[in-house]
Amino acid sequence: MPKHDKVLIVERVIESLGLQPVRDSLVGTVEKRGHIWRTKKTYEPTTGLDSASSSLLLKALRREALEGVNICMVLHQPSYTLFRMFDDIIFLAKGGLTAYHGPVKKVEEYFASIGIPVPDRVNPPDHFIDILEGLVKPSSGVTHETLPVRWMLHNGYPVPTDMLHLADQIATSSSASEETDVSKGIEEASDKSFVEELWEDVNSSVRIQQDNIEAIFLRTKDLSNRVTPGVARQYTYFIRRVGKQQLREAKSQAVDYLLLLVAGAILGTLTKVNDVTFGSLGYTYTIIAVSLLCKIAALRSFSLDKLQYWRESAAGISSLAHFLSKDTIDLFNTIIKPVVYLSMFYFFSNPRSSFITNYAVLLCLVYCVTGMAYALAIYFEPGPAQLWSVLVPVVMTLIANQNRGTTFMKILVQLCYPKWALEAFIIANAERHTGVWLITRCGSLMTNGYNVRDLPICLIALILNGIVVRVVAFFCLVVSQKK
Secondary structure, eight states, X not given: OOXXXXXXXXXXXXXXXXXXXXXXXXXXXXXXXXXXXXXXGGGOTTSOOOHHHHHHHHHHHHHHHHTTOOOOOOOSSOOHHHHTTOSEEEEEOTTSOEEEEEEGGGHHHHHHHTTOOOOTTOOHHHHHHHHHHTSSOOTXXXXXXXXXXXXXXXXXXXXXXXXXXXXXXXXXHSOHHXXXXXXXXXXXXXXXXHHHHHHHXXXXXXXXXXXXXXXXXXXXXXXXXXXXXXXXXXXXXHXXXXXXXXXXXXXXXXXXXXXXXXHHHHHHHHOOOOTTTTTHHHHHHHHHHHHHHHHHHHTHHHHTTHHHHHHHHHTTOOHHHHHHHHHHHHHHHHHHHHHHHHHHHHHHHOOSSOHHHHXXXXXXXXXXXXXXXXXXXXXXXXXXXXXXXXXXXXXXXXXXXXXXXXXXXXXXXXXXXXXXHHHHHHHHHHTTOOGGGHHHHHHHHHHHTOOTTOHHXXXXXXXXXXXXXXXXXXXXXXXXXXX
16 A cells, blocks of 8 residues: 555544544553543543543544454443444444344334333333343343343344253233244254254254364455565564564653563572582572563563454465564673573672683573573463463473473473583583593583583574574464454
């Protein structure tokens, strides 16, 4: 779309919503409030608005509807004037069952026909909602549990087996004309044998699963003849956008670095490197601390804009370009965070291994745990994702330090990334022992099952873990997009 067309659309939306006085002000985000927080209600219809603002908003949406735009809204206690501005409405009973779906002009006529007239000086939508919630009982004896069944019978839909008892209640309390319609619905549902009903349920379940699989793995045919930019071009666009987003979150990035500095200073002070343990306890704490802090920070890459991605993916953006751009921007943190942590930890602990070797191990560790954070952020909601980010490094570190007497434990330990990171740290310290310390070094390494020549293998294992979890994260991203 040309830029001038985009500008015209934006100007029209600003004019329709009456946002001219605050057009250049910052509204704010989920985490940070802007200068016009109250104005945010103007473009969030579900937020509590006063009657004047609601009327202005609905008039603007009504103009959009007249131009061919489909408008869907959730109403909470609308006034009768606003209620009449809609074309169609759906009333849902408890359990999400439909009690009415049709024109607004005929809703009062329908409810009156089943014995629920609107009392004088009572707002019709409020009255119907109170009926559906069971707060008000109609004088005609109609109960809110039977309203979905009445709607099914009114439209000739078959009544589900588990709701036939409600249909019986309607049949016994209705007039002779209503009894005919009810009997027809009951007979249609009762004539089916148990085997037929079971077969229909199985077929329905199979079709639903088939539709889900096709929706996830098959590409929807685009009939708009739109030319979508290639992956490389979208990648460059996303790189610029994600980079700007990272700059806006500079305060959060600074807090992450500060936490790493504090953790490095504390753990470096507590770590005691000797010629027997090679500082294994301090490095164990380092693996847990760095994993926790880097995972929690990396969750923001995919948790905050998940809804935005789903909307854009429906428009045809490349999931690969979206994922790679975020991973590329996060490489800056992956490179810098080990330096920030070691600047304090290495100074206070003073290990035998070199700064460069410790940096290489931490770099591979951060790359690995960042990929795990991607998968957790994409697959889980923000709350459970944070919980898993805390549990995974702690549990895996405990498993990595367990006795490997059985074959199962040996395999399980090999699958835990803390094992490779801890082994790399210890080998890096052991390599600096020479001369008379050779016997002590070899004995300690043999006790832990380490080989001084396995440092490159440990680093490669961490990198491979990072690549594998990124592949898993991308698969989850594509599947969640289709859902």
